[in-house]
Amino acid sequence: MATAAIFSSLRRRRSPCLEAFLVPVDLSDVALIQALASLSSELVSCHTSKSLFFQRKNSRSLVRKIEVFVVLLEFLRDGRYGRSDLPSAAVLCLKELYLLLYRSKILLDHCAESSKLWLLVQNHSISGHFHDLNQEICTLLDVFPLKNLELSEDVREQLELLQKQSRRTRFYADKHDEELRVQLFAFLNEFENGRIPNPVELRVFFLDSLGISNAKSFRAEIDFLEEQIMNYEGDIEPPASVLQGFVALTRFCRFLLCGFEEDDIGMRCGNTKKQRKGLIAQEIADTFVTVPKDFCCPISLDLMQDPVIVSTGQTYDRRSISRWMEEGHCNCPKTGQMLAHNRLVPNRALRNLIVQWCIAHGVPYDPPEMIDISAEAFPAALPGQAALEANKATAKLLVDQLASGPQGARTIAAKEIRLLAKTGKENRAFIAEAGAIPHLRELLSSPSPIAQEISVTAILNLSIYDKNKSRIMDERGCLQSIVDVLRIGRTTEARENAAATLFSLSAVHDYKKRIADEGNAVEALAGLLREGTPRGKKDAVTALFNLSTHAENCLKMIEAGAVNALVGALGNEVVAEEAAGALALIVRQPMGAEAVGKENSAISGLIGMMRCGTPRGKENAVAALLELCRTGGSAATERVVKAPALAGLLQSLFFTGTKRARRKAASLARVFQRCENASLHFGGLGVGYAFAGNSTANRDSGFGNDVSVRISIPVSVL
16 A cells, blocks of 8 residues: 555544644744754553553654754754754755654554554555655665765764664564454454454453453443544555454454453433533533634534535535525525536535544534435445444343443343434344344433433334334333323424424324324423423424324314414524425314414414425415315415515516426415405515416416325434
8 A cells, every 4th residue: 555545544534734744844944953952752651661562663663763863953953053054955855854753743643643453554554654654765875965964973873773773674463463464354354244253262362361350441442443433545454344343353352351341431320410411411501612713614604514515626514505506596605606516515624524524523423314315326335244243242232231231231222222223224224133222222211310311212223224214113111101292292303302202203104193192292292392402392393294294183183282383483593494395284174274274373383384485384374374274274365365575475476486386386376266255465466476477387386286295204223
């Protein structure tokens, strides 16, 4: 592998400033010597005392070579060259030395700070980079103008000796380290062939040979490997599928060898300061943190969750720029340039920086890990057979502990099940087949807020896999337990995730009636829509929308106060689009139209959406008004007809709305024409109607049946 590849990777991980890889051209000769002397001395002092687990010989050899340069640089700094100019050839060599020292620092830091498994996997490659640095030192000394410098005899001898040693140095890879690396791959091969490696051999390897001996150290290894997968850009071996196998192997060994002890993730009883991010989100939100300008979307000015690059090279949050394009804009919002195409390229480098900043400042960051863009959509990211088999073995260990372990261990097992179920339908299938759902249901009623939140989130993640929906619904008491968490959950996040779970389950039509009929489910969703956090409102309104698509749920929605809550949500831009869509479905039935008609702010709210809503929101709003006229009778039609400013909004939709919005607006205009006083209120509408209606309104004239409300709401993986 080329040296440039790994240093690109190391720079990406450590994110040093650009100046670290550029020669300081503005420094005088004296200042350059002083900077090099300081840098080399610091490098030696930092790494002489560090005890490395791998690459010990290569690291010590490199540090010893740098010590010779320290002698040279201190001599130059303290002698005549600390006050006068150097020969030009020497200056060029010292500038090369500047770059060489920084690359050495990055490589040594990488060996000191990386995980043991990562260093083991990269053992041969990293040994090659040490060899490359040695060759560069040899080349530098070959061209260094020693004869043109007035050096003391001992300094000159040390440099000449270093030059001879560098010429003789050969590539070195520790045989013991290589044996461990081969053994690690052998364990992965065992899983690849459907066999679980010998537990005794795993214990000797991880605990004795590597010193990975407790849950915390296993967690650190897993986190580091997952970071490499996240940052993976195709320029480092092994590929992501192999790294996923090592993550799965390490996770399995963490529970096989260390049991279910704490891994210092803040789940100890009473340790509220280290609870999961979701439990302290409000506390963090109450603390003012200045977000770097480059991390904010130029459109929304909010912290970007999914930064993407458009054809002009500018970066925006995916949701904001997608909405901009859906509204018909063909130019870049920031530069005004026309977009050559509508492709959005993920800005992974910026996203990684945002994640690191959020972690450093304790800011919750929930990247959009939606089911429609999960690992299943990218074949290159699919885990290999070894990862699948290791995860299957881990799932069995977790479920066994979930079934019979003490409370603390059950909570840890539930947390790991939640994490394991985040990605991959295979993992979700393994966990459910191993029997996790009944035991997670029991944890839903746990007195521990953390256990309850984790268990409902685990069920949510499992429910994304379609076959698991029936397992959850068929589990006795599970649906009622989810509803109970929604009603009286011990944390806000638990209630929100319960609502999201109901939305996920209601994707199956046959389950919508069962969910609505479950005790107080709709009431609880309506309450969350009224009083929840922005995310809670979103979870609630999406669930209510799904339930509204079942005609038999209309009466329940009215009795439970959901109609009132949906009307009230029309003024909230976060949930207005979905609320209008749900109302458009409810008013299709006479009782629904009557209930909506009794809400004083319903029509004005829908009118407001037609004025300021998203393109999809305008669609849903005009569809709801049209259906209200169709089903609500003359009184409802008269109220809609008399709504101020509606004529102008319909006229605008004829020319700027989506295809479906134009069709609905044309149909609504035709309804008005049938009213006795239509000419009085909408006399100026005829031209626009004729313009837009010839091709579209005739397909939806009068009181037809085309009232489908389109909405796309992905299920979050938490």
